[in-house]
Amino acid sequence: MAxxxxxxxxxxxxxxxxxxxxxxxxQAASAGNLANVDTPGYKAVDVSFADTLDAQVxxxxxxxxxxxxxGVHAEEIQGADARRDGNTVVLDQxxxxxxxxxxxxxxAQTALAAKFRLVRYAINEGR
Amino acid sequence: xxxxxxxxxxxASALSxxxxxxxxxxxxxANAESTRSANGEPYRRRDVVLTSDPANSFDxxxxxxxATGVKVASVVVDQxxxxxxxxxxxxxxxxxxxxxxxxxxxxEEMVDMIGAARAYQANLAAISMIRDLVAKALELGRS
Numbered sequence: 001m002a003x004x005x006x007x008x009x010x011x012x013x014x015x016x017x018x019x020x021x022x023x024x025x026x027q028a029a030s031a032g033n034l035a036n037v038d039t040p041g042y043k044a045v046d047v048s049f050a051d052t053l054d055a056q057v058x059x060x061x062x063x064x065x066x067x068x069x070x071g072v073h074a075e076e077i078q079g080a081d082a083r084r085d086g087n088t089v090v091l092d093q094x095x096x097x098x099x100x101x102x103x104x105x106x107x108a109q110t111a112l113a114a115k116f117r118l119v120r121y122a123i124n125e126g127r
Numbered sequence: 128x129x130x131x132x133x134x135x136x137x138x139a140s141a142l143s144x145x146x147x148x149x150x151x152x153x154x155x156x157a158n159a160e161s162t163r164s165a166n167g168e169p170y171r172r173r174d175v176v177l178t179s180d181p182a183n184s185f186d187x188x189x190x191x192x193x194a195t196g197v198k199v200a201s202v203v204v205d206q207x208x209x210x211x212x213x214x215x216x217x218x219x220x221x222x223x224x225x226x227x228x229x230x231x232x233x234x235e236e237m238v239d240m241i242g243a244a245r246a247y248q249a250n251l252a253a254i255s256m257i258r259d260l261v262a263k264a265l266e267l268g269r270s
Contacts, residue, residue: 020264024130027260031134031253032194035141037246038148039177039197074193091249098256109263116267 009115016112022047023105025072030097033089040085044094045074130193134257137194140180141250144197148175148243151202152236159231162219169219170229172205172236205230 026047036042080088151173161170178200181193207230215224 021130024260027257028130028134028137028194031250031257032137032196034246034249034253035137035144035197036177036179036195037141037249038145038242039179042179042195045195091245095249095252098253102256102260105260106263109267113267 013112013115016108016115019108020105020112022072023101023108025074026101027098027105029074030094030101033094034091034098037087037089037091037094040087042087042089043076044080044088044090046077046097047072047074131257131261134194135254137196138250138254138257140196140198142247142254144175144177144199145243145247145250147199147202148177149240149247151175152240152243155229155231156233156236159229159233161229162217162226169209169227170231172229172231174203174205176200176203 029045029047033042033044077088080090082088155172158164158170164170176199177197180196180198209227209230211225212228213224214220214226217226220226
């Protein structure tokens, strides 16, 4: 099993998968904020990358590869300036966050595709 | 993937809510001079009330990352006073020669319409970004 894990690099793959999961969660959080840009009293939410990563890695060393998206939480942004209607969504910031999340996702996807290509290369005996 | 599906349905709900706002603003502008409506008095301007609507209440209940959609809670009728204009020749003028006109302010409606159009554009941009993400994820399955 160690040999297979060495080739497929389970830890790296699960880390990349986690990055994609978090990027998708941030994308969804920002999409929700954008949808509510004109809802009175709506408070913008955000997925904190560092907190989420810590929460997932800290559970147990053996869980590194088994962590799923259940640990991804969206929380209201504290201390944000509200408009007169109590809404804390900033339109351009949310679009920026979406672009950034798309970049993160794309980067992880590219790395993951490269990993899978290596595995396929090994399976096909280098052909 | 369900996260991204939620995000798309949240953005889609916003598109329809913003379109309702534009429709209401347009009908307010169209009726800016309507001195008679079905109940006999001049037209009263309408306002859209938006409220957030969890796209996936199951995820939201557990505090999981899930996009929050938006929906039109109600369309309320503005009860503020009518404008009055001196125009004795108008068929709806009162004894003093004043006509009661709808409580519609053109500039207010324009600002509302621009705001709604901007929000519509932003949500459209969000949908296309999420769609790119899904397409990118599906590329992993290609050999």
